Amino acid sequence: xxxxxxxxxxxxxxxxxxxxxxxTLDREREYMREWxxxxxxxxxxxxxxxxxxxxxxxxxxxxTIYYKEQFVGLIGxxxxxxxxxxxEIGYWLSQYAQGKGIMxxxxxxxxxxxxSELGMNRIQIKVAVDNQKSxxxxxxxxxxxxxxxxDGELLVDNVFTDIVVYSLLRREYKI
Numbered sequence: 001x002x003x004x005x006x007x008x009x010x011x012x013x014x015x016x017x018x019x020x021x022x023x024t025l026d027r028e029r030e031y032m033r034e035w036x037x038x039x040x041x042x043x044x045x046x047x048x049x050x051x052x053x054x055x056x057x058x059x060x061x062x063x064t065i066y067y068k069e070q071f072v073g074l075i076g077x078x079x080x081x082x083x084x085x086x087x088e089i090g091y092w093l094s095q096y097a098q099g100k101g102i103m104x105x106x107x108x109x110x111x112x113x114x115x116s117e118l119g120m121n122r123i124q125i126k127v128a129v130d131n132q133k134s135x136x137x138x139x140x141x142x143x144x145x146x147x148x149x150x151d152g153e154l155l156v157d158n159v160f161t162d163i164v165v166y167s168l169l170r171r172e173y174k175i
């Protein structure tokens with residue numbers, strides 16, 4: 001467990017989280033689907049179970065986010081490249097938990113963890129160009145905008161979106 005603050009905790013993803021994750025996605029499906037293309041493919045609990053089991057078989061660490069002891073989202077590492085000491089952080093948060101600084105503080109804690117515990121040199125975050133809420137997170141945390149990955153992600157309704165690539169290097173990070 002990673003304690004972010006008195007009211008925010010990150011717990012390693014486990015199969016016990018499947019129903020909480022699915023229920024949140026299902027309850028907030030219309031809101032979540034705008035930026036999360038996997039939401040439409042998540043039709044039942046089994047889909048979420050398959051995702052969780054797949055993640056648990058990889059080296060990528062994922063965490064559930066709890067705010068005031070309530071599940072509110074996921075955050076974690078993906079595209080881990082140990083040879084080149086680089087990693088990507090991905091995240092999503094329930095619409096009802098937004099605007100409280102939960103994700104910014106959680107990402108900040110994972111940045112510290114990636115540099116200090118995992119020995120990474122580079123962390124990147126990719127965000128849809130028009131997703132202003134999500135873009136504010138790496139920008140607040142001192143990540144540099146590197147460029148645009150044109151048509152980098154296929155969103156719902158078969159629409160491609162450009163992705164902003166942000167990065168932070170160990171030498172730029174103030175521990």
